[in-house]
Amino acid sequence: MNHKSRRQFIAGSALLGISAATATAAETAPAAAGGEKKNDALPKLLHHVFFWLKNPESEEDRAKLIAGIKKLGAIKTVRAIHVGVPASTEKRDVVESSYHVSELLCFDDVEGQNAYQVDPLHVKFVEECSGLWSKVVVYDVLAA
Incomplete structure (x- = not known):
């Protein structure tokens, strides 16, 4: 599978996951023309970040990273x-599970995500935790 297809799959999976998680808590408007449901309560922008730890065997490093992310x-x-680790799901060619920790943040819009990037809590997180990871991959997904 090429990188573009894998990225599209991961981004789509992130959107589906957050949609499922928030759909139960949000009120769904009556079906629009064409049978599609409209849900204005769902976030418009998803910021999904995958982290690979420098020391993947270190439970202390993983716990420190997770604690730092949760503060965000x-x-x-x-x-x-949503903060998580790879699930023990079926191993398939399309499943990327080599990362160690993931965060999924929801924003109302691009401006909200931009403000997050320069927020003192985010800046502090990067300063305190960037030494823990060897690689970071970010997928920013805007609702279509």
């Missing part, structure tokens, strides 16, 4: 946060 939920423009 306090940033004003963050509407929802």
Whole structure:
């Protein structure tokens, strides 16, 4: 599978995951023409970040990174946060599970995500935790 297809799959999976998680908490408007449901409560921008640890065997490093990520939920423009690790799902060619920790943040719009990037809590997180990871991959997904 080429990188573009894998990226599209991961980005689409992130959108589906957050949609499923938030759909139960949000009210769904009556179906629009064509049978599509409209849900204005869902976030418009998803910021999905995958981290590869320098020391993947270190439970202490993983715990420190997860704790640091969870603090990002306090940033004003963050509407929802999900922090996780690879699931023990079926191993398939399309499943990327080589990362160690993932964060999925939801924003109302691009401006909210831009404000997050320069927020003092995010800057502090990068300063305190960047030494823990060897690689970071970000997927920013805007609702179509």
